[in-house]
Every structure is written in structure tokens, then in C-alpha cells.
Amino acid sequence: MRIALLLLVSSAVWAADQATLERGQKEERNCIPCHSLRIVHSQRLSRAAWNRELDKMAGWGAKYTDRDAILEYLVANYGDDKPAGKPEISGDGRR
């Protein structure tokens, strides 16, 4: 019973995992031609604010393969209810 349940849960989670991955891959393909994803991932915005950002970027030439999926991905992972990420520090670039 426990094994059957775990398999069921695992497959459901796998599907969710794949969906997250695929939405994130859309984000990569659609956004990184102009900038790294760091500028996206460091922000915590409301759905309305992410929606406006997608419009702004579309005006600047971004082509979305699936705009809705990207919006859902941004809200789910970088919404304004999510805790701020830890600041990232670059490596030492002095010779």
C-alpha cells in the first residue's frame, strides 16, 4: 500500500516537476537573449507587476512561446509572497 501510494505521489510530483522545468525552460529561451536570468530571479513581484513586466519586455522585442506558462512560473517562484533570495557574490576578477 505504502509503495503504491509513493509511486502514485512520485508520478504526480514528477509531472509537476516537469511542468516547472518546462515553464522555466520557456523563460530561459525567451529572456536570455538580452539579459541573464539573475535580474529576473532576484525580484519578488505581484502577479500584476510580473504581467506588466512581460508586456514591457514584449514591447522591447521578447517573443514568448507560451506567455501564460511563463507568467505562472514567475508568480509561483518569484512572487511577492516569496522570501528574498540570498545575494549572490561574483568571483574575484582581479588579476
Next chain:
Amino acid sequence: MPLTRRGIFAAALTAAAVRRLRGADDPAVIPGKRPMILHNDRPEDLESPVTYLNTWVTPVDSFFVRQHIPRPAAIDVEAYRLTINGMVSKPVELTLSELRKLPQYTVPATLECTGNGRGFYTPKVPGIQWGRGAVGNAEWRGPRLSDVLKLAGVSQSATYIEIDGADTGVAATPDFIRSMPMTKVMHPATLLALSMNGETPAIHGFPVRLIVPGWDGTSWVKWVTRITPSDKMSAGFFMNPGYRIPKYNLPPGTPARPAELEVIEGMPVKSTITAPEDQAKVAVAATTIRGFAWARENAIERVEISTDGGSHWRDAQLSQPKLNFAWRLWQIEWKPAQPGYYTILSRATDSAGRVQPVVPAWNPSGYLWNGIDRIGVTVEAA
């Protein structure tokens, strides 16, 4: 039980998927720079940890970087030309050696990103979530912009100049073009800098960078290649609606009303605490609290420090010289009487009597944060 287990399992796997995607954000090293707070590496948006900002002159390797669009390919200094056209009697194309032949001036000035401190605003606004360190103080050297423009003979009817750099937009992103009114153009401290602390770092806009002391960083155009006197302000994105603030304060979270925005020029009065670090632990012993303060086109007159959340204030000692445009370092000795958690505040006043506010005005783009700086420190028994 199964639901809880499922929830944990799902969270773990989804987090793993997000981490896999973040593989696109590989660790970055920025040539010439110490380890910096990395907001973006392409193009470079780098914040200085405040621990780097304890010297009057900020070294180039510690200086923050803000690029709106990718920087241009390396500029050949022999082939470089500065075009001056538009409302002039004699359009010219100047070489670097012609710019070097003009009288050279050194102006120490604090450069601050217009959005420095955006991360402190509530509600959050889009844009780079800068903390305290998108600011630095350098010695800029080059000819006066007014002397350069004399070579082309600017029309008396020109009220602005338009300034363009060698960087260009990607896809349909707009080119970074700015305008500046003639009163500031003709100010003797406004330079076309050919060096910064004696160096010519491309990442900071050299061989030629516009220096607009006391004004927000957006005005300091990098890799300048064209200056066009005109009788009107540039209509480009980076003048309108970009880099504007509401003419009067809005309730936090209110959308911008385009017709009620105005161009940002000077920066507000501000101080920042650099030591101790926020949330540091210190012993019950004499501790030096230090930082820096700066004020638009004015000089810093006073910095006050509170170690009890603002009930009592003491004057900090200020460094010399006292100059317009450039920051002053400050410090104060503090000997906490007993262990515990202390909230330390700093508040600056400038030579025009402006005082750093407790609550800066929220604005839809998160510009000009200058709230009283605040850190927390835990004092531990020795």
C-alpha cells in the same frame, strides 16, 4: 500523513527543478572587479558590499556598475571620434588627442545609481533590487563640457544637449540617449572625463564619460560618441517615461500617471552605515561606527547617529575636505553599556539644511531612496 509526505516530496522536487534551471546562472567573475553583489552579469549590474566603501576615493576594482544595455565592443582609441552636431555653427568630429589638448580639470564627485536602495521600498517595485552599495566616490578628470562645445559653436537658441554613447539596444530595446539642460551643461564641474582615479576602465564608460556632479547616475552617459545641442528634450525612453518620478507623492503601490511625472535631476541628501555590518555581533567594548554621506550638488554639514532606535542622537565626526558633489566619511565611537540588541541609525543634513527623512516617498520605479539608514547589532558579553 500521506498528504504531508506528498507536500514535502513535491516541494523538494520542484525546488530541484528550479535549481536545475538556475544552472543558466553560472557563477560569474567580472574581470577587474573584487567579489561584488551580483544582480546581473549580462549586462553587468554589480553592487559594492558596503565594507568596500570606507575610503574617500573608491577604487575602480570596488566601484559599482550599472549597464542598461550590453556595453559596446572595445573602443579603438585611435579611431575614436566625438561627433558634435545639431544646433552648432561648425559641426566637428573630435579625436581623443584633441580632447586631451583642452585644459584638464579634476572633479571629485559621488556617483550614485538612481535606483540605489530600491530594494528597501515597500511594496516592491520592478527593477534591480539594489541595497546600499550602488554608490561610489571617484576623482574624475578631463575637459569641461563647456570648453568642448565651444569648438563647435553652440547656438544661443539651444536649451538642451542630447548625449548618445557607443552602446546600442538589443532586439527592440531603446538606445540609451539622454538630454541635459544647458544650465547644467555649462556648469564648470560638468566634465567629459577621460579618466577615473587615473584609470580608463571600459566597464565604467571610458575612453569618454560624461560627469554630471550631484545628478543621478543615469545622467552620466558612458562611451560618449555624439553630442547634439537642441531646443528640445530628447523624446527617447530613457528621458520619458524612464527615469521620471511623480511630481507629487503617491500612495504606495499606486501606478504611475505618465502626465504627472517629471525628470529626475539632483539626488537627495543621504548617509549610509558601513561598519559594523548589519546583524553583526560585537563585544561589549569600544566600537567605531562609520560610514559616508553625500548630498546632491551641496556639501554634507552634519551626520547624527543614534544607537537606541532614534531616542537620542549624537554628532559624528566628519572627514575633510568638505566639498560640494563629493561624499564625506564619518565616524563615531560607541561603547555599549550592556549586552543586547541595538538598532543603530544615521541621519545626514546638507549645507542647504535638507535632512534625511525617516520615510522617503515611495514611487513606482523605486528611485531616490534616502531613508535614514538603519542596522541591527547584537552586543555580546565579553
